[in-house]
Amino acid sequence: MADKWEWEAELKRAHLIQEDVGKVLGLSKSQMSHLVRKMIIGKGLTASELDKQRWTDAVEYVRFRKNKLQELAKK
Numbered sequence: 702m703a704d705k706w707e708w709e710a711e712l713k714r715a716h717l718i719q720e721d722v723g724k725v726l727g728l729s730k731s732q733m734s735h736l737v738r739k740m741i742i743g744k745g746l747t748a749s750e751l752d753k754q755r756w757t758d759a760v761e762y763v764r765f766r767k768n769k770l771q772e773l774a775k776k
Contacts, residue, residue, distance in 0.1 A: 702760070705741050715766035722759050733759075 702708040712719060723733030739748050740756045748756070 702741055705737070708737060708741055711763050711767070714770075715763045716770060717763060717766055722762055725762050726755055726758055728755070 702711065708719075712722070719733055719737065720730050723730060723736075726733070728736065736752060736755055736759070739745065739752055745753065745756070
């Protein structure tokens with residue numbers, strides 16, 4: 702994600718809120734917010750390997766949900 706607006710737009714397209722993604726990852730609302738700030742605003746420069754993996758998992762989950770919604774819309 703390039704910026705927070707793109708992240709929010711992707712969440713909306715997947716009919717998710719950031720907290721939903723955090724729940725899937727096992728993160729609290731504040732932990733998820735911190736991860737998003739670290740990966741988007743901080744561009745991942747201070748991210749640990751665990752942060753990077755969680756971010757990858759978060760992005761993949763959002764894509765998965767978007768694809769599921771698109772499949773349902775086609776039916």
